[in-house]
Amino acid sequence: MAQDVVVGLLGLGTVGSGVIQIINDHQRELQHQVGRPVKIGKVLVRDKTKPRDIAINEDQLTEDAAEILNDPNIDVVIEVMGGVQEAREYILEALGNKKHVVTANKDLMALYGSELLKVAADNSCDLFFEASVAGGIPIIRGLTEGLSSDRITEMMGIVNGTTNYILTKMDQEGRDYDEVLKEAQALGFAESDPTSDVEGLDAARKMAILGTLGFSTDIALEDVIVRGITTVTTEDMEYCRQLGYTLKLIGLAKRKEGRVEVTVQPMLLPDSHPLAAVNDEYNAVYVYGEAIGETMFYGPGAGSLPTATAIVSDLVAVIKNYVLGVNGHSIPTPLFEKQLKSDEEVEAKYFLRLHVKDETGTFKAVTSLFAQEDVSFEKLLQWPLETEEPAAEVVIVTHKTNRAVYERIYNELENMDVVIDVKSSYRVEGGHQ
Numbered sequence: 001m002a003q004d005v006v007v008g009l010l011g012l013g014t015v016g017s018g019v020i021q022i023i024n025d026h027q028r029e030l031q032h033q034v035g036r037p038v039k040i041g042k043v044l045v046r047d048k049t050k051p052r053d054i055a056i057n058e059d060q061l062t063e064d065a066a067e068i069l070n071d072p073n074i075d076v077v078i079e080v081m082g083g084v085q086e087a088r089e090y091i092l093e094a095l096g097n098k099k100h101v102v103t104a105n106k107d108l109m110a111l112y113g114s115e116l117l118k119v120a121a122d123n124s125c126d127l128f129f130e131a132s133v134a135g136g137i138p139i140i141r142g143l144t145e146g147l148s149s150d151r152i153t154e155m156m157g158i159v160n161g162t163t164n165y166i167l168t169k170m171d172q173e174g175r176d177y178d179e180v181l182k183e184a185q186a187l188g189f190a191e192s193d194p195t196s197d198v199e200g201l202d203a204a205r206k207m208a209i210l211g212t213l214g215f216s217t218d219i220a221l222e223d224v225i226v227r228g229i230t231t232v233t234t235e236d237m238e239y240c241r242q243l244g245y246t247l248k249l250i251g252l253a254k255r256k257e258g259r260v261e262v263t264v265q266p267m268l269l270p271d272s273h274p275l276a277a278v279n280d281e282y283n284a285v286y287v288y289g290e291a292i293g294e295t296m297f298y299g300p301g302a303g304s305l306p307t308a309t310a311i312v313s314d315l316v317a318v319i320k321n322y323v324l325g326v327n328g329h330s331i332p333t334p335l336f337e338k339q340l341k342s343d344e345e346v347e348a349k350y351f352l353r354l355h356v357k358d359e360t361g362t363f364k365a366v367t368s369l370f371a372q373e374d375v376s377f378e379k380l381l382q383w384p385l386e387t388e389e390p391a392a393e394v395v396i397v398t399h400k401t402n403r404a405v406y407e408r409i410y411n412e413l414e415n416m417d418v419v420i421d422v423k424s425s426y427r428v429e430g431g432h433q
């Protein structure tokens with residue numbers, strides 16, 4: 001690294017433009033911290049002729065990644081182009097050329113994080129990725145530095161801004177799912193293909209990263225049980241409200257006696273839970289540590305400047321490490337062998353909404369099924385439905401049971417003669433163990 005630190009930027013979209021803006025606007029503070037000027041060298045884009053909002057010299061733009069990856073003057077490569085295979089190749093090449101790397105790419109880190117971190121360490125380079133989870137919120141640094149002395153047992157995150165925005169507007173304004181999704185896209189929170197937001201995959205990638213770091217065990221994307229928000233209705237939300245719950249898309253990672261579960265699904269939280277008050281596009285990660293107890297990290301999980309803040313802070317960390325001569329130790333390799341919980345070990349309460357025949361024996365048949373499995377009800381609501389055939393809506397919140405038992409009950413209910421339809425089912429969370 002010469003006196004001036006030169007950065008190569010792969011991508012100049014929402015996040016890349018924010019990175020340039022922060023490096024320019026905060027130059028004085030950055031220099032004060034790292035003792036040297038920080039400059040943008042070349043910037044990779046797909047199309048050099050595209051009009052840009054950010055002021056940049058035309059000769060800094062390139063459509064050829066090699067001009068950055070092989071430029072000996074570039075010290076740090078910031079990858080904010082997205083995608084997986086090309087981004088992986090470029091990062092591997094940058095590390096191979098002894099360039100430190102900062103990335104915002106959760107898709108890539110969830111799939112190839114351990115490989116890339118190993119290559120970084122082998123090349124004595126840093127690889128930081130704070131922006132990949134919950135944008136500007138310093139959750140990765142919070143886990144790997146701030147809480148590094150503790151043993152984390154639970155992380156619950158609202159880690160996708162798009163779905164939190166949609167659920168908030170459906171809940172508070174009774175608005176339609178499709179209409180609000182379009183609005184979230186127009187506001188720039190959603191991924192270019194919002195399927196990964198609404199189907200829970202974006203949150204699953206982030207939870208795989210958090211699970212790996214928080215529990216020091218290698219959580220793969222396929223270890224995360226995922227369900228998105230596409231089937232959530234405003235009726236479900238109305239019942240939740242009546243029962244004192246808020247419905248949120250939650251990424252949950254729990255560890256007990258060395259065994260872990262990681263899942264992303266719409267869940268009911270008691271209104272008093274700190275995550276229940278996290279609205280619109282905001283993100284938050286609730287972390288429970290054996291020693292510290294409850295903590296919560298809250299803030300903007302997406303957007304140009306918030307995300308760029310995390311990236312430039314990573315850049316500062318790279319330069320400080322360089323000054324101290326300690327690059328190449330970004331994140332320790334996982335300590336524990338992975339042990340996933342079995343269905344019998346995953347315990348939770350459940351919310352169920354059923355349409356049942358309004359006739360003698362229905363209630364007995366339904367309650368007998370639960371009794372047979374030794375599952376009792378914590379809350380129960382019943383209303384007549386205005387249908388041709390006499391029918392009723394039944395809403396049940398169970399006491400704790402395990403996932404294997406609950407799935408058996410759910411499957412039985414679907415096949416029962418007295419049950420017209422299982423309208424919805426959600427896990428209920430909120431206590432830290």
Ligand SMILES: NC(=O)C1=CN([C@@H]2O[C@H](COP(=O)(O)OP(=O)(O)OC[C@H]3O[C@@H](n4cnc5c(N)ncnc54)[C@H](OP(=O)(O)O)[C@@H]3O)[C@@H](O)[C@H]2O)C=CC1
Binds near residue numbers: 013079189301304
């Ligand atoms: N947007 C957000 O709020 C957040 C984004 N992220 C992550 O940050 C990354 C960037 O996101 P974002 O800025 O929104 O994305 P954009 O789509 O806004 O920008 C992507 C940029 O990369 C360039 N690019 C893409 N593919 C290529 C390629 N194959 N070759 C050359 N240039 C390429 C594009 O060039 P051109 O301009 O010519 O099209 C564009 O400048 C993603 O990994 C995303 O998941 C993480 C947290 C929040």
Ligand SMILES: N[C@@H](CC=O)C(=O)O
Binds near residue numbers: 135163301
């Ligand atoms: N699409 C994502 C953007 C940030 O990761 C979100 O909605 O949170």
Ligand code: NA
Binds near residue numbers: 132138310
């Ligand atoms: Na972050």
